Amino acid sequence: MSDIGLNYRRKSFLPQIFRTLTIALLFVAVAFSLYKGFTILKETFVSREMYVGSDEARIQLIEDFSTLSLSLVDVPRGAKITTYGMGKNIDVSNEKFYQILYVDEMGNEIQGYMNAINIVEDYSDVIFEENVYANANTYISNDDSFLELNGGVGKGEKFSISDWELNQDGYIIWYKLYNSRIAGYASGKYFTTNIDEAKLDYDINKYFEKRDLLHLDFRDRDKNDFENNPVISDARSWYINYNNLTDIDVFIEEASKTNINTFIIDVKVSEGVSFESEVTNKRAGETKNLTNFNKQHLIDIVKHLNELGYYTIARIEVFKDQGYAKTNSESVIKYLDTQLDFKDSQGNVFLSPYSKDVWSYNLEFALEVTEIGFNEVLLDNVRFPNVRAKIDDNLDFSVDSELSKEETIQQFSMYIYDQLSLKEVYVSSTVLGQVAFYDKADGLRHGQQWHAMSNVYDYIYPYMFVEEYTSSYLSGKSPFKYQYDLIYLLNTEVNKLNSILGGSGSKVRPIIQCYNNWGYYDWVNIDAKHLERQIQAIYDNGNKGFVAWSKNATIEKYLYDDRIEAFKIEYIKKDYSGSFQ
Secondary structure (H helix, E strand, O other): OOHHHHOOOOOOOHHHHHHHHHHHHHHHHHHHHHHHHHHHHHHHHOOEEEEEOEOOOEEEEEOOOOOOOOEEEEEEOOOEEEEEEEOOOOOOOOOOEEEEEEEOOOOOEEEEEEEHHHEEOOHHHOEOOOEEEEOOOEEEEOOOOOOOEEEEEOOOOEEEEEEEEEOOOOOEEEEEEEOOOOEEEEEHHHEEOOHHHHHOOOOOOOOOOOOOOOOOOOOOOOOOOEOOEOOOOOOEEEEEOHHHHHHHHHHHHHHOOOOOOEEEEEEEEOOEEOOOOHHHHHHOOOOEEOOOOOHHHHHHHHHHHHHOOOEEEEEEEOOOOHHHHHHOHHHEOEEOOOOOEOEOOOOOEOEOOOOHHHHHHHHHHHHHHHOOOOOEEEEEOOOOOOOEHHHHOOEEOOOOOOOOHHHHHHHHHHHHHHHHHOOOOEEEEEEOHHHHOOHHHOOEOOOOOHHHHHOOOOEEEEEEOHHHOOHHHHOOOOOOOOHHHHHHHHHHHHHHHHHOOOOOOOEEOOEEEOOOOOOOOOOOOOOHHHHHHHHHHHHHOOOOOEEEEOOOOOHHHHOHHHHHHHHOOOOOOOOOOOOOO
C-alpha cells in the first residue's frame, strides 16, 4: 500500500460555499446600497417626467415650499412636468414638495414647488375622483360624440367613473359613467364630487312668485372667450337670408360705406338649407337645398367675409324644420284628437323639442356648419309652438317626458352649447319678445325662460320688432310712433332679468325691425331716423350691438328710405333723453 493512498482525506466544500454566499450577499448589499444611493441621488438631483394629478382642475405651483409663499401659477391637472427632487418636510403640515419645471401653453418655463401628492407617474392616474354626483338634470350619451343620447340624469344622482377626457385647462370634457340604472358619456361640467353642492337649489322664486323654477339650473357659468376667435363686443349686424346669398357682394359693397361689422347668414331655415349638406342628406333626405350651393361655395363666402374683417354668424332654425319633419314624421308635434300635424300661423309644422333624435340631428348639422368657418352659431326657434294653454293641452309631442318645457329647452341648450363650444365657436340663441316681460308671457307655452337660457349661451338675441307690441306696453302710446321709448323699455327689462343672474348672464344683442309693415292703423315708416332711435335706445341702456332685420329683403329694400344713414353713426351711450316721437 502506497503512502499516497494512506494519506488521502475527503475534502470539505462547506467553507467554499460559505465564502461564495458571503461574497454573493456582500455583492447584493453593495448593489442594493448603490441602487438605493442612486435612487436617492436621482430623486434629489436627476430630472424625471411626471404629471399633475388632482380632483380639482388647477394646482398651485409655489415659489418657496418652506414658507408656502404665494402661487406662481396654477398648473392644469394632466400637465406634463419635470421634477428635480423631493423637498424637505414642512414642520407645520408634514407635507413634501417636489421642485418642478412647468412649461406653459405659451412656451414659458416656470420653476417652483408642488405638493408631492399632486405628482403622479402615469397619465392614467391624474384624475383622483372615483365617484361624482350630477349637479343638474342633464343627459348621457352612448359615445363621446354625443350624437346618440342614452337618457336623462337626475340632479344629485351618483355615478362611478370608468373613463374621462381632459381639456388643456385641466377641466373634464366628458366622463364615462355608470351606476345600477344607466351608463354612458356625460359632460364633465355637470358633475361634482360634493353631494351637498350637487343637491343645491338655485332659488329665484323670490323674484317670480307665480312659477316654480327650482327644477331649472341657475349656476354661474363662464362664457367663452377663444384666443383664436376673439370676442366681438359690439356686433353691428345685417341679416342675409338664403335668397340674398347670391347678392352677397352687393351687401358687402354697401356695408363698406357704414359701421356694419357683422353678417348673419342663413344656413338652415324652416324651408331648407343654404348648401349641400352631408348631414341633411343622411338624416333628412327631403330637405331642400335653397341655394344650389355646395359646401365649398359657402366656405368661400365666409372666408372672403372674414378676410375683409367681418364677423360671421350662422343662423340655424332648430325646431321649425320642414325637411326633417317630412323625413322623420314621428318627431312632428300632432293634435291628440286627430293625429294631424300641428301647424303654426305660417303653415309650418314643429318638431318636438322632447325628441332626442331632433337634438342630435341639430347638433350634427351645427358641427358640420362649424367646418365652414363661421365665428358664431345663432340658434333660432329654440322653443315649443307659441300657443296658449287651450291649444297646447290638445297637442301630442310624440315623446312622453316628465320634464317641464322650460327644463327641456334649457337641457337642449346645455347639450348643443357644450359640444359646439369645443369647436371654438360662440353659441347664441334668439328668444321671443314676450320673454323679456316675464308676467306678460303667462299663458303661453313656448318653454323659453330668460334665466334658463341666458345663463347658458354666450349671447342672447331678443326679438324687439315694433310691430309685435301694442300701446299697452307704453301706457297708451303707439310703439310705432315712439320707437325709442319701446326699445329702451325692452332693454331695461332684459337687463333687469340678467341682473338676477349676477355676472353669468348672456350679453344682449337685440334684433330690431328694419322693414315696414303697413297693416297697422298707426304704422310709421321705419326710415333712417327711426332706425337711429331704435339703435340709440339699445346703447343708452348699456347694451351694445344689434341686428337690423329685414325679412326677404334685397339690398334695395333693406336700405329703403335712406336707412343706410342710420348705420353710418358711431353709437355710444348717452343719457336717456326722455320720450319722443
